[in-house]
Amino acid sequence: MTNLQNLLKADKITIARAITQVENGTDPKLLEEIFPHTGNAYYIGITGPPGAGKSSLVNAIVPKLLENNKKVGIIAVDPTSPFSGGALLGDRIRMNDLALNENVFIRSMATRGSLGGLASKTKDVALVLDAAGMDYIVIETVGVGQVELDIAQVCDTTVVVLVPESGDAIQAMKAGILEVADILVVNKGDRSGADRLILEMKFAFELRAHNTDWHNPILKTTAIENIGIDELVSTIKSHKEHLEKSGKLEIERKNKLTLRVNELIEERIKSHLHEYVIDQKQLKKMIDKAYERKITPQYIIDEIAKKIF
Amino acid sequence: MEKKIRILIGKPGLDGHDRGAKVIAAALRDAGFEVIYTGLHQLSESIVEAAIQEDVDIIGLSILSGAHMTIFPKILDLLKQKNAEHIIVIGGGIIPEEDIKKLLKMGVKRIFTPGAPTNEIVYYIKSIIH
Amino acid sequence: MSKDNWKEKFSKLKERDINFSNLSKIKINPLYTPDDNKDFDYEKDLSYPGEYPFTRGVYPNMYRGRLWTMRQFSGFGTPKDTNNRYKYLLKHGQTGLSVAFDFPTLYGKDSDDPMSLGEVGKCGVAIDTLRDMEILFDGIPLEKISTSMTINPPAAMLLAMYIVVGEKQGVPKEVLTGTIQNDMLKEYQAQKTWIYPPEPSMRIITDILEYCSENVPKWNTISISGYHIREAGSTALQELAFTLANGFTYVDYGINKGLPVDTFAPRLSFFFNSHLDFFEEIAKYRAARRIWAKLMKDKYHAQDPKSYLVRFHTQTAGCSLTAQQPENNIIRTAFQGLAAVLGGTQSLHTNSMDETYALPTEKAVKIALRTQQLIAYETGVPNTIDPLGGSYYVEALTDELEKLTYEYFDKIETLGGVVPAIEKGFFQREISRSAYEYQKALEKKEKYHVGVNIFEEKENVEIELLKIPEEVEIDQNKSLKNVKQERNNSKVKSTLIHLRNAAENGENLMPRILDCVREYATLGEMCGTLKEVFGIYKEPIIF
Numbered sequence: 001m002t003n004l005q006n007l008l009k010a011d012k013i014t015i016a017r018a019i020t021q022v023e024n025g026t027d028p029k030l031l032e033e034i035f036p037h038t039g040n041a042y043y044i045g046i047t048g049p050p051g052a053g054k055s056s057l058v059n060a061i062v063p064k065l066l067e068n069n070k071k072v073g074i075i076a077v078d079p080t081s082p083f084s085g086g087a088l089l090g091d092r093i094r095m096n097d098l099a100l101n102e103n104v105f106i107r108s109m110a111t112r113g114s115l116g117g118l119a120s121k122t123k124d125v126a127l128v129l130d131a132a133g134m135d136y137i138v139i140e141t142v143g144v145g146q147v148e149l150d151i152a153q154v155c156d157t158t159v160v161v162l163v164p165e166s167g168d169a170i171q172a173m174k175a176g177i178l179e180v181a182d183i184l185v186v187n188k189g190d191r192s193g194a195d196r197l198i199l200e201m202k203f204a205f206e207l208r209a210h211n212t213d214w215h216n217p218i219l220k221t222t223a224i225e226n227i228g229i230d231e232l233v234s235t236i237k238s239h240k241e242h243l244e245k246s247g248k249l250e251i252e253r254k255n256k257l258t259l260r261v262n263e264l265i266e267e268r269i270k271s272h273l274h275e276y277v278i279d280q281k282q283l284k285k286m287i288d289k290a291y292e293r294k295i296t297p298q299y300i301i302d303e304i305a306k307k308i309f
Numbered sequence: 310m311e312k313k314i315r316i317l318i319g320k321p322g323l324d325g326h327d328r329g330a331k332v333i334a335a336a337l338r339d340a341g342f343e344v345i346y347t348g349l350h351q352l353s354e355s356i357v358e359a360a361i362q363e364d365v366d367i368i369g370l371s372i373l374s375g376a377h378m379t380i381f382p383k384i385l386d387l388l389k390q391k392n393a394e395h396i397i398v399i400g401g402g403i404i405p406e407e408d409i410k411k412l413l414k415m416g417v418k419r420i421f422t423p424g425a426p427t428n429e430i431v432y433y434i435k436s437i438i439h
Numbered sequence: 440m441s442k443d444n445w446k447e448k449f450s451k452l453k454e455r456d457i458n459f460s461n462l463s464k465i466k467i468n469p470l471y472t473p474d475d476n477k478d479f480d481y482e483k484d485l486s487y488p489g490e491y492p493f494t495r496g497v498y499p500n501m502y503r504g505r506l507w508t509m510r511q512f513s514g515f516g517t518p519k520d521t522n523n524r525y526k527y528l529l530k531h532g533q534t535g536l537s538v539a540f541d542f543p544t545l546y547g548k549d550s551d552d553p554m555s556l557g558e559v560g561k562c563g564v565a566i567d568t569l570r571d572m573e574i575l576f577d578g579i580p581l582e583k584i585s586t587s588m589t590i591n592p593p594a595a596m597l598l599a600m601y602i603v604v605g606e607k608q609g610v611p612k613e614v615l616t617g618t619i620q621n622d623m624l625k626e627y628q629a630q631k632t633w634i635y636p637p638e639p640s641m642r643i644i645t646d647i648l649e650y651c652s653e654n655v656p657k658w659n660t661i662s663i664s665g666y667h668i669r670e671a672g673s674t675a676l677q678e679l680a681f682t683l684a685n686g687f688t689y690v691d692y693g694i695n696k697g698l699p700v701d702t703f704a705p706r707l708s709f710f711f712n713s714h715l716d717f718f719e720e721i722a723k724y725r726a727a728r729r730i731w732a733k734l735m736k737d738k739y740h741a742q743d744p745k746s747y748l749v750r751f752h753t754q755t756a757g758c759s760l761t762a763q764q765p766e767n768n769i770i771r772t773a774f775q776g777l778a779a780v781l782g783g784t785q786s787l788h789t790n791s792m793d794e795t796y797a798l799p800t801e802k803a804v805k806i807a808l809r810t811q812q813l814i815a816y817e818t819g820v821p822n823t824i825d826p827l828g829g830s831y832y833v834e835a836l837t838d839e840l841e842k843l844t845y846e847y848f849d850k851i852e853t854l855g856g857v858v859p860a861i862e863k864g865f866f867q868r869e870i871s872r873s874a875y876e877y878q879k880a881l882e883k884k885e886k887y888h889v890g891v892n893i894f895e896e897k898e899n900v901e902i903e904l905l906k907i908p909e910e911v912e913i914d915q916n917k918s919l920k921n922v923k924q925e926r927n928n929s930k931v932k933s934t935l936i937h938l939r940n941a942a943e944n945g946e947n948l949m950p951r952i953l954d955c956v957r958e959y960a961t962l963g964e965m966c967g968t969l970k971e972v973f974g975i976y977k978e979p980i981i982f
């Protein structure tokens with residue numbers, strides 16, 4: 001059982017254990033209890049191919065976010081091995097500069113089978129950090145090489161990180177990048193090819209129809225040398241301001257909440273269907289009949305639907 | 310769903326021998342554990358802080374540098390200070406028998422030495438967690 | 440009788456149910472014949488010892504002239520403790536010194552650094568300032584003995600200290616002989632004692648190349664080391680390929696600095712492992728010599744034949760030794776030492792039986808030294824040069840390793856070369872995968888390790904161990920404190936400022952480091968100064 005008071009006071013052991021509960025689904029009431037205390041944090045997503053420097057960028061931007069006594073929660077997602085179900089979580093290592101900071105909480109998560117760049121519980125884990133009073137929540141996706149759309153559905157500002165070496169891969173991802181990136185970062189600015197990539201991406205953005213008043217900036221950084229970091233942080237902050245001032249933050253958060261509620265409704269209905277409506281034995285029998293072409297799949301669906309409607 | 314075992318594999322101090330730690334980390338991943346690897350040259354403080362935030366069941370330290378009699382007690386002590394004594398500490402590396410006895414007395418749960426098969430280590434961890 | 444006839448008979452007989460392959464996973468045939476060396480051309484592929492491509496050895500006379508140098512890697516506790524050990528080893532017939540430094544020294548930290556807590560003198564000798572080096576070599580004539588120092592990021596500082604100790608003994612730097620490891624590429628790949636990122640590390644290395652070619656002409660400036668790569672888990676093939684690739688990278692950087700290749704290449708030396716698979720190891724050394732010679736000639740257009748030579752030190756494989764039935768380690772080491780000699784090594788360290796327990800005791804290290812002496816004086820092996828040259832098997836293996844090495848070179852090339860491949864984690868991944876595969880092979884009994892997964896015994900190992908007393912740290916810190924009080928601190932400060940300026944403006948660092956050393960600046964002060972300019976390295980996590 002989580003002690004809500006301790007959680008709200010940001011006690012680290014309490015936060016850590018609450019996250020485990022949420023991850024494992026062992027305390028179903030917890031999310032209910034904390035929900036009223038969430039909605040205060042600003043969510044920043046960092047996505048991009050593996051090795052692009054996402055973790056290094058997190059390590060570099062967080063000290064700036066911490067200014068004025070702010071608190072930052074970080075969630076770093078790494079893939080679960082489909083063979084063993086185990087995972088090696090190594091993002092922390094790049095964030096060692098932050099490890100001992102009182103105002104930082106870092107948690108590594110394994111995807112546990114979910115695709116799309118986040119674990120299925122990442123959103124809920126973020127709520128725990130939100131309730132614990134984090135001012136910013138920074139989420140680093142897996143980075144499987146393709147664009148991970150989930151992140152944009154969780155975060156207020158999504159930063160897509162590319163590197164000169166991503167080269168050909170980028171061509172395939174371009175459309176997706178344009179869709180999710182509020183800010184595009186070309187990291188490893190110390191490597192040759194960075195400027196060319198920036199030009200390419202600028203061109204791609206310009207080709208896109210402009211129906212927004214946020215002109216997706218493209219920035220160059222060298223995370224390991226702290227170059228371009230101030231600008232990145234101030235751009236994140238101006239995106240935040242832009243969302244707040246234009247009223248978009250509220251609209252988008254409501255959209256996200258709607259999406260989330262819809263998702264949950266679907267999940268709930270699905271599990272209800274499987275638990276209470278569909279008689280598995282009967283279903284099996286009908287499948288056997290359908291296999292022999294004695295009935296049609298549509299017939300099965302109608303039979304089941306009759307029970308509900 | 311069976312609860313995932315979470316373990317932190319740490320390399321404290323200046324020791325750069327990471328072959329064993331990596332072999333262990335890979336073996337534990339392949340046994341279905343979630344393994345947080347901290348990388349080399351970690352302060353004991355960072356290891357303990359990471360273990361707390363990651364809510365691991367176990368800290369596994371790999372020490373081949375001879376500094377085990379300084380580092381293990383420090384980790385145990387920090388866990389105590391932070392009210393995190395529920396985290397079990399095990400370890401491995403180059404650690405003489407007489408030191409192992411002392412470390413077990415202090416509260417280290419188990420020490421593995423060269424030649425220990427990884428499947429035995431996996432089996433042991435499962436047996437103390439479940 | 441024809442080969443087909445034999446094949447026919449062989450195929451009818453039973454074969455043991457094991458995987459006949461070596462540690463590089465090269466499949467081993469039941470028999471090698473002239474068919475396996477079809478395009479063999481004696482003059483081109485082997486030639487004579489001391490002749491291009493040096494497959495049979497780097498010198499015309501090899502051990503007929505002089506035996507290899509017997510050089511046991513050693514160091515522990517305070518400089519005084521280690522000085523005593525050196526005198527003991529020299530008394531028992533050792534012919535060169537090899538310094539093992541403690542962890543703080545390896546990372547350029549002082550004994551009083553918070554990170555040094557509990558590590559001072561434990562895994563090697565603690566060196567903070569010139570004073571410690573004076574004690575370390577007290578009574579050891581530097582003009583007569585060659586010294587190898589396993590030191591990497593702070594190599595320039597320890598070389599400088601050695602030079603100044605020489606000066607104080609009246610030995611000019613021009614006659615000093617020895618080696619600093621100074622091989623940072625393999626640090627990022629395998630040994631993992633690093634301070635600065637790769638590029639500034641390469642800058643320091645090329646500064647040393649330049650300085651030594653003019654000032655310490657007999658010094659081996661880099662010991663390009665496969666040993667650590669192997670010990671971190673690589674196969675023999677990976678050891679060979681990565682080490683040579685690193686070597687060529689140093690050559691590239693030297694040339695890019697504007698140094699003519701023949702001014703520094705003759706002073707590059709190598710350091711290899713000798714592991715369990717006997718013939719594979721021998722073939723590895725022979726292949727190394729041939730590949731290096733060929734590329735130095737054809738690709739780098741070196742003119743001085745000395746630039747073609749792979750002169751190398753060998754250490755037997757520590758990771759092949761077992762905690763179980765430790766006496767067996769003496770025998771393993773003997774086989775491995777023999778392979779190194781059959782492979783034409785220039786110097787040799789044989790491991791001690793207590794390898795998996797602690798730094799070696801006097802007794803254990805003496806047996807290890809005696810093992811080399813047995814090979815040298817009893818077996819008759821050194822009587823003729825490259826005794827296995829012409830063996831169908833060894834020649835075929837040598838060819839195969841050479842071919843596979845070129846394949847690795849191509850792979851590294853496509854990654855942009857060694858430094859970018861390090862940044863991408865290529866070597867680290869290759870090595871840790873091999874290490875894991877080897878571990879799994881042992882557990883599945885696809886490979887055997889006596890006492891570990893075959894012929895195991897329930898045993899209570901009784902073995903005497905070297906213990907480093909906790910007082911070492913206290914004593915060392917005391918003497919460091921004394922030095923800091925006695926020296927001229929304002930001079931120290933100004934030499935450090937000059938060092939910093941040199942680091943910033945690209946001037947050769949060596950003369951500045953020598954100035955710091957002479958004023959008894961500490962290792963931590965010097966490395967700390969460079970750190971401010973060069974930054975620190977963070978490892979990519981690779982499994």
Ligand code: B12
Pocket residue numbers: 318323324325326327328329330332333368369370371372373374375399400401402403421422423424425426427430539540541542545561562563589629630631632666667670671756757758759760761793794795796797798799878
């Ligand atoms: C390989 C090796 C190296 C490699 C390391 C490569 C790497 N990246 O790891 C190289 C050549 C670079 C190296 C260098 C040095 N080494 Co070294 N090295 C060894 C050696 C030969 C084998 C270690 C090894 O990897 N074994 C294979 C792995 C799989 O086994 P393992 O680590 O023991 O792990 C097993 C168990 O111990 C256990 N285990 C280990 N950790 C953990 C953790 C957990 C959580 C669990 C459950 C189990 C567990 O399970 C594993 C599987 O069985 C040992 C001697 C030996 N044979 O053990 C010396 C040894 C450790 N090295 C030693 C020394 C002194 C050094 C140097 C300091 C020498 C010097 N002065 O320059 C340097 C330091 C370099 C550095 N950066 O740390 C000494 C340490 C002495 C001491 N502690 O008193 C040893 C004991 C050799 C000796 N007798 O002198 N070394």
Ligand SMILES: Nc1nc2c(ncn2[C@@H]2O[C@H](COP(=O)(O)OP(=O)(O)O)[C@@H](O)[C@H]2O)c(=O)[nH]1
Pocket residue numbers: 048049050051052053054055056057091094143187188189190191221222223224225862977978979
């Ligand atoms: N040269 C260079 N390397 C970088 C930069 N940022 C990160 N790296 C390196 O790229 C590798 C991968 O970085 P990491 O942050 O782990 O990437 P992630 O997988 O996207 O999280 C590491 O070796 C970093 O040191 C940069 O700006 N320049």
Ligand SMILES: [Mg+2]
Pocket residue numbers: 054055056091140
């Ligand atoms: Mg990452």
